[in-house]
Amino acid sequence: MSGLSRRAFLGALGAAGLAAAGCGARSGELLPSLAPLPRPFTVPLPVPAPARPVGPGRYEVTQRAAEAEILPGLRTPIWGYAGTFPGPTFELRRGRPVTVAVRNELPVPTSTHLHGGVNPPDADGYPTDLVVPAGFSAHHHGHPETRHQGVKEYRYPVDQPAATLWYHDHRMDHTAPQVWRGLAGLALVRDDEEDALPLPRGERELPLLICDRSFAADGSFRYPDHAAGGHFGGDHMEGVEGDVVLVNGAPWPVAEVTATRHRLRLVNASNARRYLLRLAPGGTPFVQIGSDAGLLAAPVAHEEIPLAPGERQDVLVDFSAYPVGTAVTLVNALGEGSAGNVMRFVVARRAADDSAVPKALSRRATRPADVGPAVATRRFDFRRGETAWTINGEPYRPGVPLARPRLGTAEVWRFTSDFHHPVHLHLAHFLVLARNGRPPSATDGGWKDTVDVRPYEVVDVLARFAGHRGRYMLHCHNLEHEDMAMMADFDVV
Numbered sequence: 091m092s093g094l095s096r097r098a099f100l101g102a103l104g105a106a107g108l109a110a111a112g113c114g115a116r117s118g119e120l121l122p123s124l125a126p127l128p129r130p131f132t133v134p135l136p137v138p139a140p141a142r143p144v145g146p147g148r149y150e151v152t153q154r155a156a157e158a159e160i161l162p163g164l165r166t167p168i169w170g171y172a173g174t175f176p177g178p179t180f181e182l183r184r185g186r187p188v189t190v191a192v193r194n195e196l197p198v199p200t201s202t203h204l205h206g207g208v209n210p211p212d213a214d215g216y217p218t219d220l221v222v223p224a225g226f227s228a229h230h231h232g233h234p235e236t237r238h239q240g241v242k243e244y245r246y247p248v249d250q251p252a253a254t255l256w257y258h259d260h261r262m263d264h265t266a267p268q269v270w271r272g273l274a275g276l277a278l279v280r281d282d283e284e285d286a287l288p289l290p291r292g293e294r295e296l297p298l299l300i301c302d303r304s305f306a307a308d309g310s311f312r313y314p315d316h317a318a319g320g321h322f323g324g325d326h327m328e329g330v331e332g333d334v335v336l337v338n339g340a341p342w343p344v345a346e347v348t349a350t351r352h353r354l355r356l357v358n359a360s361n362a363r364r365y366l367l368r369l370a371p372g373g374t375p376f377v378q379i380g381s382d383a384g385l386l387a388a389p390v391a392h393e394e395i396p397l398a399p400g401e402r403q404d405v406l407v408d409f410s411a412y413p414v415g416t417a418v419t420l421v422n423a424l425g426e427g428s429a430g431n432v433m434r435f436v437v438a439r440r441a442a443d444d445s446a447v448p449k450a451l452s453r454r455a456t457r458p459a460d461v462g463p464a465v466a467t468r469r470f471d472f473r474r475g476e477t478a479w480t481i482n483g484e485p486y487r488p489g490v491p492l493a494r495p496r497l498g499t500a501e502v503w504r505f506t507s508d509f510h511h512p513v514h515l516h517l518a519h520f521l522v523l524a525r526n527g528r529p530p531s532a533t534d535g536g537w538k539d540t541v542d543v544r545p546y547e548v549v550d551v552l553a554r555f556a557g558h559r560g561r562y563m564l565h566c567h568n569l570e571h572e573d574m575a576m577m578a579d580f581d582v583v
Contacts, residue, residue, distance in 0.1 A: 118329030164309025177275030329362025380404030
């Protein structure tokens with residue numbers, strides 16, 4: 091944990107404090123690429139391959155090393171689910187349980203977390219519940235581990251509303267570098283309620299997994315050498331940011347679209363980088379239809395979409411507002427230099443459009459009054475300690491819960507911070523009640539599992555504990571913070 095001077099750290103926090111409204115402060119330190127970077131908007135947008143079941147309700151996927159051409163003309167070694175980055179997209183349906191057998195052929199242990207999933211504890215991807223490759227014998231010092239030799243079967247009930255989920259590695263102390271090397275992918279839950287809506291489908295539904303990376307001169311991913319086991323030196327304790335923005339694994343890609351309404355499933359899969367997404371030229375707003383954990387009650391229009399690590403936003407964009415031939419750029423207003431661009435859409439032609447923006451989306455209760463009274467209020471303070479990032483003054487201690495909520499109840503959880511901390515709850519979905527005692531942001535609506543807690547901010551959420559009893563977690567989804575002990579257990583009893 092050494093290497094970051096007190097003055098440098100406090101300077102970073104001071105700069106963050108000046109932007110307590112939230113959107114101006116950097117949430118990590120840039121690690122610049124050494125490879126020549128491609129010209130933006132020249133690589134076609136790829137669509138991750140769908141996961142194919144090997145039997146009814148059963149999938150098998152192997153984590154393995156491979157190579158990918160991410161920067162044109164260079165080969166990048168990756169670690170990927172099915173040897174791809176991103177991994178295959180799982181199409182799931184509410185009420186149809188699935189089993190995913192994850193086989194590990196990497197040189198290191200892994201733990202897969204289905205982010206946003208309502209799953210039993212043994213399928214949640216606890217950081218010391220590991221799939222260990224053949225021949226691996228080292229153990230974590232100080233913490234007991236559960237080890238599955240070679241393969242583990244994750245059983246997912248899929249008893250939750252339609253939503254954009256994603257999955258990624260969650261190994262203790264090593265989440266950040268292992269996700270950086272490619273261990274992430276998408277999972278889309280669908281249900282009858284969503285199917286009944288006149289939303290864009292097929293090629294007009296685009297899942298967009300957004301992340302940033304840096305590259306060495308030979309095209310390999312660049313990551314701080316001193317970061318093994320979560321021990322960072324220098325400025326990267328704040329988090330690692332790259333200068334290449336990837337969408338579905340491609341640098342600043344371009345997608346041809348018809349002059350029709352499109353559905354964009356936006357996922358921030360970056361380690362530390364936050365985004366403030368805008369369209370240039372403007373022309374049309376984002377119409378938000380969903381958040382992390384599913385559809386909103388009704389659509390909401392926004393000129394810009396903030397997205398912290400781990401967050402998802404489900405939006406509609408009507409490209410008929412632009413003349414054919416228009417290049418529409420998705421920009422990141424928080425990014426500097428090359429990180430200011432995300433991708434581009436080119437409006438290629440006119441086409442018929444049978445989609446619409448529904449006046450009502452979901453019947454799922456999104457008013458706190460309809461959820462029921464909170465039975466408890468708890469505070470969780472996310473802050474830099476003397477030797478680690480901490481929650482309530484303590485670094486992570488596996489098996490030591492900070493809370494014991496009862497199944498079927500709701501509680502108010504208050505998050506406070508000293509820096510940018512995207513707070514993620516496993517199992518429990520929540521509604522954002524307030525920021526600094528005032529109404530939440532317009533983009534905070536709906537059921538969420540991750541909320542951006544900004545420097546010196548107080549965020550109140552109403553968390554509902556439903557589905558399963560057992561051990562779960564809350565943590566900062568800045569992955570470097572997570573690896574530096576900013577996690578805590580809670581037990582649903």
